[in-house]
Amino acid sequence: MAFGRLERARAPSPMSDINMTPLIDVMLVLLVIFIITAPLMSSSLKLDLPKAEGSRASETPAFIAVAIDPAGKLYLGEQPVTVDELREQAQRAAGRNPATEVQLRADASVPYGKVAELIGLLQTAGLSKIGFITAGPPRGDGSPSGGSAAGR
Structure with missing residues (x-):
């Protein structure tokens, strides 16, 4: 029985470490936001889609060639046709x-809406296989290198 000096319990010393849990939570939320919004921001890029490098068109037994010129005229093969x-x-x-x-050739200056209307017309007619014919990348001499099919 020692009634000596009573020591008071010392108060814990202040914690000098940074609590990382809220910081990690905020960073994970930001990461998820960037992952979700990154694909949406790619549509604002200005692209020149008709110049694409791709594989050569394979030999298919049944196809029709459709073209649309800068003025919006439609061609079936090399013959001009009306929409009907x-x-x-x-x-x-x-x-x-x-x-x-359908092998679709559209001039680069044709508005996207016109091409979309043409695709819709072909699909309502019963043709769902549509390939876009594009010019290859330019050669060293400045001339385009032949066509290729893309978007099948």
Whole structure:
């Protein structure tokens, strides 16, 4: 029984470490936000899509060639056609073989909306295989290097 000096319990010393848990939580939330929004920001890039490097078009037994020039005129093969004539020809081709491929050539200056309308017309006619024919990258002498198919 020692009634000597009573020592008071010392108060704990202040913690000098930084609590990392809130910092990690904030960083994870920011990471998730960037992962979700990064693909959305890629649509604001200005791209010249018609110049693409890709594999050569494979030999397919059934295809039709459709083109649209800068003025918006439609061509089936090398012959100019109207929208109704193109729709009729596409329906005939789809009736003969539903797997008929459309090889679409569009000038780089044609608005995207016109190309989308043309694709919609072809799909409603029953043709769903649409390949975009593009010019290859320019050669060293400045001339384009032949066409290639992309977007199949």
